[in-house]
Amino acid sequence: MDKLEMRHTLLAAKARKKMSWDDIGKAVNMSPVWVASACYGMNSASQEVAAKLCDTLGVESDVTDALVAFPTKAWDEAIPQDPFIYRLYEVVGVYGETLKDVVQEKFGDGIMSAIDFTMEVDKIEDPKGDRVLLTMNGKFLPYKSW
Amino acid sequence: MDKLEMRHTLLAAKARKKMSWDDIGKAVNMSPVWVASACYGMNSASQEVAAKLCDTLGVESDVTDALVAFPTKAWDEAIPQDPFIYRLYEVVGVYGETLKDVVQEKFGDGIMSAIDFTMEVDKIEDPKGDRVLLTMNGKFLPYKSW
Amino acid sequence: MDKLEMRHTLLAAKARKKMSWDDIGKAVNMSPVWVASACYGMNSASQEVAAKLCDTLGVESDVTDALVAFPTKAWDEAIPQDPFIYRLYEVVGVYGETLKDVVQEKFGDGIMSAIDFTMEVDKIEDPKGDRVLLTMNGKFLPYKSW
Amino acid sequence: MDKLEMRHTLLAAKARKKMSWDDIGKAVNMSPVWVASACYGMNSASQEVAAKLCDTLGVESDVTDALVAFPTKAWDEAIPQDPFIYRLYEVVGVYGETLKDVVQEKFGDGIMSAIDFTMEVDKIEDPKGDRVLLTMNGKFLPYKSW
Amino acid sequence: MDKLEMRHTLLAAKARKKMSWDDIGKAVNMSPVWVASACYGMNSASQEVAAKLCDTLGVESDVTDALVAFPTKAWDEAIPQDPFIYRLYEVVGVYGETLKDVVQEKFGDGIMSAIDFTMEVDKIEDPKGDRVLLTMNGKFLPYKSW
Amino acid sequence: MDKLEMRHTLLAAKARKKMSWDDIGKAVNMSPVWVASACYGMNSASQEVAAKLCDTLGVESDVTDALVAFPTKAWDEAIPQDPFIYRLYEVVGVYGETLKDVVQEKFGDGIMSAIDFTMEVDKIEDPKGDRVLLTMNGKFLPYKSW
Amino acid sequence: MDKLEMRHTLLAAKARKKMSWDDIGKAVNMSPVWVASACYGMNSASQEVAAKLCDTLGVESDVTDALVAFPTKAWDEAIPQDPFIYRLYEVVGVYGETLKDVVQEKFGDGIMSAIDFTMEVDKIEDPKGDRVLLTMNGKFLPYKSW
Amino acid sequence: MDKLEMRHTLLAAKARKKMSWDDIGKAVNMSPVWVASACYGMNSASQEVAAKLCDTLGVESDVTDALVAFPTKAWDEAIPQDPFIYRLYEVVGVYGETLKDVVQEKFGDGIMSAIDFTMEVDKIEDPKGDRVLLTMNGKFLPYKSW
Amino acid sequence: MDKLEMRHTLLAAKARKKMSWDDIGKAVNMSPVWVASACYGMNSASQEVAAKLCDTLGVESDVTDALVAFPTKAWDEAIPQDPFIYRLYEVVGVYGETLKDVVQEKFGDGIMSAIDFTMEVDKIEDPKGDRVLLTMNGKFLPYKSW
Amino acid sequence: MDKLEMRHTLLAAKARKKMSWDDIGKAVNMSPVWVASACYGMNSASQEVAAKLCDTLGVESDVTDALVAFPTKAWDEAIPQDPFIYRLYEVVGVYGETLKDVVQEKFGDGIMSAIDFTMEVDKIEDPKGDRVLLTMNGKFLPYKSW
Structure with missing residues (x-):
């Protein structure tokens, strides 16, 4: 079972169970945003969390393996089209330079990690x-000099 | 004076005054992120805030007009290259679909405004x-049916 | 049933019933443009309107769920090719800057919403x-200062 | 004097005269949107209108020639970035197919002209x-068969 | 039957009948280029011409509906690759500006329609x-002033 | 003098002389479209034609060298934006495949040259x-087998 | 049978027969590069050569028709990725301008045909x-003046 | 002096001296194509060849340093537009896969170097x-296994 | 069996055998990175190594042929999206010019081969x-002069 | 002084001093690759290292400020063209997926930092x-679950 099939299975189960992401997050003791991202196939879960998630949503255990697998993260559109997602992209475009300046003034030369995040x-x-x-x-990750 | 010249003038003045965005924000009674975005030419200021800003940074009053002018917002790269800004873009790519689902579940069909923001x-x-x-x-702006 | 299958079902039913978008709009008490956009999968309908629409077009009730689902809006071509749609794109290219100036002069710094629209x-x-x-x-949505 | 220089001259004169596009439209007896588009260099004016426009804004007569010249219409960004203009682009993306269907149902196979517009x-x-x-x-321009 | 299936059906029938576009054009009393474009799915035919065309090529009458349907015109490659089509693209690139000048000098500010064509x-x-x-x-379509 | 400077010089001289492309074509005994393309820098002229052209337009003889030089042909936009030129591009997109079929049926496998043109x-x-x-x-150039 | 199916059939037959392109070229009395390009679907063969080729490779005669059909030439990647093909692309990028100058100095203003090639x-x-x-x-094809 | 200035200097000197690439190649004892590429800034020359080249063309010795400098090779257009260079690009597109097969059949898995070339x-x-x-x-460079 | 099917077969076998790339590398006496690249279809193996690999992973011998076949190397995204791969791309963007200078200073004008690698x-x-x-x-491959 | 001017100043000084990156690295007690990247404007230096660097290369102290400033990292070409840099890009394309698998097998789900690098x-x-x-x-940065 690949991440795409896993995602269809989990979203269908969620609809069937009529649970919100908040409900599921509480049931597996993780944040709702992270749980959703794992179900969408954009993060991997530990064996334990994956098992609890499958149990909560009543799906078979082969979904567990798919949840545990390390994803290859990708998105369809370099510039997103759906208005919800585009607005986030627009925020990055409009405020990206501003944020870089404000953050680097406070923290030094470096970046905000999108991995330890x-x-x-x-x-x-x-x-x-x-x-x-x-x-x-x-x-915050400071650039290394060497 | 266009927005680009205004930006150079204001950033040079800020460096001369050795003020941080926090300092300037306090002086003009606005948030540091917004102040930085206005100085970068990505937002317009009211006449009053613009005047206070020029006063704080010790720049001539023709900068005020440039701060008050309505900007045309644009960014150079559809996919940003600087690692700081790219990480934000990556967050939108990796979590865009997830956020859409989590937010719309909570609020209904619609978007988070990037204008009233x-x-x-x-x-x-x-x-x-x-x-x-x-x-x-x-x-949150719900889609209208008509 | 996803939005694409829903769309094929509804357009086929519309052809079978020989109803125009005006006819359907009247039958469900909504504007013909909005009705068409919902059938094309670009807007979600309320439970009530979706039910009326399925009833009007004589399609089965599982189409209702697809009409109620929140769509992910997307289009195939960044620059449209069909001459009908391209002409609209051309209008945005030729008159975009003009409209921004005329509208912002009348309303202040802000945008015309494409959501409350x-x-x-x-x-x-x-x-x-x-x-x-x-x-x-x-x-009209004015930019916020903060 | 090319269209770009003409545009700077006319927008500066407009600011100096503190006239709105409505004011100028009335003065030259044309619609404000068209007047703005001509001043932005996206439409050519007749000799007579161009002369009246220069007279109204108090600019020298060499601007008249630039207003009368046939423009090469172009825009910088295939996908616009400024939020005002992007929203119009988004409308074309989201509703383009819908509009094509609604209009062609009413008028037959053809397009809405962006020239006789x-x-x-x-x-x-x-x-x-x-x-x-x-x-x-x-x-409305119907496609020709031949 | 969509335009793509229609196209395959008609081109196969044409091969079977060993008729040239000239032959078919004569049989249906239309120009060979237009007939070919309709069979390729790039133009819609009137009910009458569609019926004659199906009759001439000996295909079943459901092809008629596909010929009458209004097409969504699209092409695969923004820059064509097949040498035959690329050469036409090259002509537009090399001579586009020249033609604009020569035609507008003769006709005034406007365009040559690709619809009434x-x-x-x-x-x-x-x-x-x-x-x-x-x-x-x-x-020739002159730009409108308003 | 490069082709760009040559072009500005020749178009300015043409305006000063109030000659049309037809007039100039007659004066140098060449077709108006070709003459315009040479003045735009998209074709090279023979020494003799170049000299006659400079003489006709009253420009200095160093323009002759620029007219004789072999141009590097280029255009700014892969997809043209000016509506006049876009319509030609659209014709290639909509009718490219059709023309390939109609011409190759008449002539065999090959292309229409854009050089011997x-x-x-x-x-x-x-x-x-x-x-x-x-x-x-x-x-018509037939593909070679070897 | 389209060109893609033809290609799979011919390459499989070639592998089965353990013949090299040189072997096949000799058998059909054509150059190995041309033979390969025809089998890849990038050139059409005469009826006679096609028949000999099918005979040599022991494939059924319906492949003959596919070999005779006029191809639509296309490639997947505007910038090739496979290192073998990229190196050729790189040669064009690095030496294109150089070759244009060296060849045009020798031959006059014109191009090297890729058709009569x-x-x-x-x-x-x-x-x-x-x-x-x-x-x-x-x-060599000299540009035409007219 | 950078490579661009060097190129203008050398091409102007070549025109002044009325020497062909063949002439210059003979004078410096290198191939005309390589000499042209070095003058266009796409290859570096040894100190000795650079000195001979400057001597032959009668340019000052600071051009020598520019000829000796290691170039950063770049070209303006991912898909070339000038018809001369485009035809070479088209050859790569049409015959790239064919050449890969023919060469690798003869030589094994690997590439033709564009450096030792x-x-x-x-x-x-x-x-x-x-x-x-x-x-x-x-x-020919065979891929390494390790 | 093509490279894609081969890859699925080999990765599934590897998971079944619970062997790491290090384990497999040792078993076939090659480096783990090279072994992985061959299983992903990005390098060809010798007959002998391919046989050992199939034996080690317990897959049928038709996979051997696929491993021996010369691959066409390609990747999906010109700019990679997965954060792991993007970071490598970023290193090339940020340090590419630096590395070119440091390496060429040490070795002369030339490149580091990605084939003999x-x-x-x-x-x-x-x-x-x-x-x-x-x-x-x-x-290191030095550029050739000729 | 911006990063671009700084870079020209430092590279010119380096040429004048005839020092290699190794020499400079030793003089300032940093790695030659890092020193080169700081001089190219792709990394910021501490006040102390910047001062030593300016001292070593004999440039004026205003260069120090430019070295200390936090850079906005950018590169010109999404797909690099210079053969040296392209080969690195090719390595990422050919081996990116392979490296992700090999590294994540050894380290778990995460990335190799390009910042702490x-x-x-x-x-x-x-x-x-x-x-x-x-x-x-x-x-190595492991993805966080939360």
Whole structure:
């Protein structure tokens, strides 16, 4: 079973179980964003978490192996088209240089890791329209001189 | 004076004054990320904030007009090359679909606005290596049916 | 049933029923452009509208779920090739900067939303050749300072 | 004087005169969108309109020749980056196929001309947020068989 | 039956009948270039011509519907690779600007329509090597001012 | 003097002399399309024609050398943007495969040369709108087997 | 049978017969490079050569028709990736301008035809490492003035 | 002096001296193609050859250093546009796979080097039109297993 | 059996046998990186090594032929997306010019061969985080003058 | 002084001083590859190293500030063209997937850092042709689950 088939199996099971990512996250004791990314095939799970996840969603154990396998991460479009994802791309385009300057002023020459990295989504209710709160947390890696 | 010349003038003045983005943000009573984006020419400032900014950095008043002008936002590279900015692009590629699913499950069919949008940068000190905390806050816009 | 299969089912049913988009729009009490976009898989319908639509076109109820699902919007060609669609792209290329200036002069620094957005098509009969009237109506979103 | 220099001259004169596109449109008896497009170098003006325009904005008569010259229309980015213009591009991507179907159902096999074409911008005041009304009006051109 | 299947059916029938495009053009009373483009799926035929065409080539009547359907025109390669088609692309690249100037000098600011357009191919016999005569005939469309 | 400077010089002289491409073509006894292409720097002229051309337009003799030099042909945009030139590109996209089939049926496996090639532009007056007649004439080159 | 199926059939037959391109070239009295290109579907064969080729390789006669059919030449990658083919591409990039100058100095303004064109491959044994000798022979085509 | 300035200097000197590449090649005892490539900045010369070349063309000795410098080889267009160079690119596209097969059958798995590589141009006079003979000679490099 | 099917067969067999690349490398007496590249279809094996490899992994002998076949090397993405591979691409982008200068200073004008080339991977244990040691070893090829 | 001007200054000084990267590396007590990358503007130096470097090369102290500034890393070509750099790109294309598998088998799911990263170049003398030894050493970063 490859990551694509795994993803279809898991998303179908999730729909059948009528569980949200929050529900599943709680059940396997991981963050909902990470759980979703693992089900989408963009992260690998430990044997233990994979087993718990399959158990929670009631899928057969061969899905476990697919969850544990190391993914090859790829995306279809260099410039994303779906408006939800494009807006994130636009933020990187518009604010990329700004963020580099603000972060490097605070931390020195280096980058925010996208590997040693976590992310959360929250909902802020607001009578003028609810707001999405997206929190990214990445280790700062200074460039090495040698 | 166009946005590019304005940017050079403001960044040079900032270096001369040895002020950080935090310092300037406090002086003009705005967030450091927004202030940096305005100085980089990616956002327009109100007349009042622009005046305060020029005053703080000790630049001539013709810079004010450039700060107030509405920018045409653009970036050089469809796929960014600088490692700092590329990591943000990679996050969008790797987690874009995941975020769309997690957010739309919570909010319904729609997007997080990149216009009615704010962003903050914080430093979390950590003995295993400091961490960058990036917080994005955007209004949720539901798709309209008509 | 995914959006693609849904689309084939609905377009085939529409041909069988010999109904126009205007007819269908009236039957489900929505605008013909929106109805068409939902059938093409580019917008999600509410449970109620989806049910009415399936009823009107005489398709089975599993199509309802596909209509209600939140789409991932995508298009094949960064630069469209079909002459009908290319002409719209050309209008954006030729008049994009002009429209930005005219609208921002009237409304301030911001954008016309493509999410809180409606569109209509009308036919203006004219002895020298009928004319297409395309009306777009989008909420103005001012850029936030923070 | 080429179109680029003409554009800088005219936009500077407009700023100096503190006239809006509406004001200038009225003064030369043309639509504000068309006037803006001519000043941006994307349409040619008749000798008479060009002269009136230069007179209105108080620029020298050599600008007239540049306004009358036939432009080579071009835009910098196949996929626009500025959020205002990108939203229009997104509308073409998301709704292009839908519009083709709706229009061709009403008019037959053919296109909406982008040459025999006019466009207007209006502001609809709305307590929940003002709205941009964009009206495009193009001659329908049926494909020829031969 | 979609345009692709239609095309395979019609080209196979043409081979079976050993008819040239000239023969078919005569049989249906249309130009050979147009007939070929309709069979390739790049133009729609009237009900009457489609019926005559199917009759001439001895294919079943469901092909008629496919011929009558309005095509979505597309081509595989932004820059064509087959040497025959590339040479045409090269002509556009080498002579595009020249033709724009020569035509606009004769006709005013506008374009040659590719919609209200016909094309013929002729063979000029020549002892030094036969020559291809390609004749394009398109309506001139002047840009509208408004 | 390179081809670009030569082009500016010749187009300015042409404007000053108020001569059309037809006028210049007659004066140097060559076709107006070819003359225009040589002035645009897309073809080289013989010493004799170059001298006559400079004489006709009243430019200094160093332009002659630039006209005689062999050009490196190039164009800015793989997909042209100006609507006049784009329509020609669209014709190649829409009809390329059709023309290949029609021509190769008449001539055998090979191409129409874009080197041993001539082109003319004519105006057909028509009360319903004048028409552009574009005639291309290229030597047929059969593929060699060896 | 299309060119792709033909190619698989012919390459499989060649492997079965354990014949080299030299062997096959001799058997059908054509050059090995041309024979290979015809089997790869990049050139059409005459009826006679096609028949001899099918006979030599012991394949059924329907392959003959595919060999005789006029190919649409295409390649997958604008910039080739396989190191063997990339090196040829690199030679064109590094030496293209040089070759243009050297050839045009010798022959006048024009090109080397890729249609009226032959090519041979030879092996030069050398104790320091054998060498590939690639010989291209194309008709010079002078640009036409008209 | 960089390679670009060097190139302009050398080509101007060559024109002034009215020497052909053959003449210069003979004078410096190198092949005309290599000499041209060195003057175009695509190969470095030894100190001795560079000095002889400058002497032959009567240019100052600072050009010597530029000739000796190791070039960064680059070309403007991934897909060349000038018809002369495009035809070479087309040969690689059309015959690349064929050549790979023919050469690897003769030599084993490996490539023809584009570094340990020489090239010659010859003119074959022919009453039906002269022919260009292009000879490439590259060391065969077998892939290493380890 | 083509290279793709071969790859699936070999990777599945490797998983079944629970052998690492090091284990397999030892068993067939080749380097683990080379063995992996051959199993991925990016290098051809000698008859002898291929047989040993099939024997080691317990796959049928038709896989041997696929291993011996000369591959056409290709990769999906001009700019890789998986973070592991992208980091290597980034190293080439950031350090490419630097390496060219350092190597050419040491060796003269030329390149490091990617054909006569070997590569090893080692693990350096480190309490602050293990390190990957990647060693590339390529023959230096000097550019030829001729 | 920006990084580009700094680079020209430092490379000119290096040529004047006739020092190799090895010499400079020893003088400032850093690795030659890192020193070269800092002079090319691809890494920032500490205040101390920058001062020593300027001292060693005899350039003025304003170069120090440019060396200390944090660079924006960028490269001109998504696919490099110079043969030296292309070969490195080819290695990533041909062996990228292989290396990912070999490394992840040894280390787990993660990447080799290109930030916490060092690189060395060595020359291995060999009578059959000297060899380039390129050693990359990057920290392994495991993907985080959260």
